[in-house]
Amino acid sequence: MRRVVDPGIRDWNFPRGIASVALMVDYAAEHGVPAARMLAGSGLAEATLADPDAQVDAHTELAVIRNLVRELADRPALGVEIGRRYRITTFGIFGFACVSSPTLGEAITFALRFLDLSFTFCLPVVEWTAGEFIAWVHDESVPADVRQFLVERDVTAMHQVMSDLLGRHLPLARAEFIFDEPAYADRIAEVTVVRPRFGRPRNLFTIDPAVLEQPLPQANAHTWAMCLAQCRDLVDRRRARTGIAADVRKLLVPGGTDGFTAPPGIDTVARNLNLSTRTLRRHLDAAGTSYRALLDEVRRALAEEMLTTTPLSVSDVAIRLGYAESSTFIYAFKRWTGATPAAYRRERVPRR
Structure with missing residues (x-):
């Protein structure tokens, strides 16, 4: 049986928490780029990065991303390095809801429903078939100047979170990207395990569907229900503003x-x-x-x-x-x- 699940949003232009911006500013600081240069043109003050309740619009984060890509243009696999830093704890209550989900498949379905609690710019659409689980990663609306960086960052972050949920590195069955093969393709292969293919018609990765049915090690029905309610309230508050x-x-x-x-x-x-x-x-x-x-x-x-x-x-x-x-x-x-x-x-x- 074939089943397709679309994300709960249609565009990357949704309000988001400050954690993603803070993560990138911290990474840049480790490589000699001060916060002031990372925040230039974003309208953000450095003090805002420490406010867990701060909220920014997507274009503000995009301004920081452009600064990051410009300042560290000489670092290969920048998107992969940044993507690996997105862990379950980066996502707050959204992450805890995923951790307490019964299975990886349930966590993915939940994440798609509340995708505007994430930091993604590339929108995934997933498809279950009898022998394969496919995640199509759409980048059509992502600005061209940061598109490859964001595909690498977002796919790596998705993989990192799924691996965290399982408690082990998740090997992919297939990984394909629209962009041409970069010199650092081996760095991407460290994430995917399977050798990625480049210059393909669409961005996608696939997983053995049997993995999706395995119980997650920290699954908890009561915590999951509580987190689900809190995520719903958070989305309502963000959208209402x-x-x-x-x-x-x-x-x-x-x-x-x-x-x-x-x-x-x-x-x-x-x-x-x-x-x-x-x-x-x-x-x-x-x-x-x-x-x-x-x-x-x-x-x-x-x-x-x-x-x-x-x-x-x-x-x-x-x-x-x-x-x-x-x-x-x-x-x-x-x-x-x-x-x-x-x-x-x-x-x-x-x-x-």
Whole structure:
């Protein structure tokens, strides 16, 4: 059976934590490049690197990356060296969620869903087949001047994290890259184990699918569930702060006197933002989301609130969220939470 899993984002332009920038600045300092030169043109102060709650946009990190590539242009395999420094602990709660996942396959699926908690610029799409697991690594939208560096960095970082999860070096079955074979190809082969091929149509690597089903050494169902909830909250907070997605979400949150009125349709939202519907869709797509995804976020939050704080029936909740049929709402709610609305209410509302 063939199964394809896409990332939860459509573009690398998402807000991210400061850890990746700090990692590259530290590496540069070890090789004689002061922080001031690494941060030039980024708008970042050196003190920000020590703030674990600091958040930067992707273009800020990109400015630091360009400084790194320029300052250390004479270092071969720079992307590989940097990529090897991304360990599970670099990713905070996102990393802990991966560590506690039941299997490597589950960790990969989770990571794709919450990819905007990573630092990647190259977007992976994975494909399971009967005899092979393939990760297609897309670099089409990555700026050309740092594209090869970021492919090397991101693929190496992905491999490093998977090896950390397994507790051993993970050999790849295949590794292929679009760029021509560099003089330091042996350094890349140290990561992949298998001899990589260059000048290929697409960037990809493959893994024996049997490895994906092996239990991870630190798997813990309770910790995984807790980390999953925290990652969801973190993503919501990050997305809520920025750009067109924040504007749309504000309009989708109801403002009626009872607090629960059906969210407006996309045409109404577009008019309120003085945009055409087509332009709004394009802006949301560029932001890595969609009206449907934002509507689902708002509907889920409202549904959970109504089910736990009001005596409304499931049918009434469905109507107030704009569903024509209760069955459609029940299906959507189970997709969001893994439970039916009735079961969700029973678990969270004490009997009186």
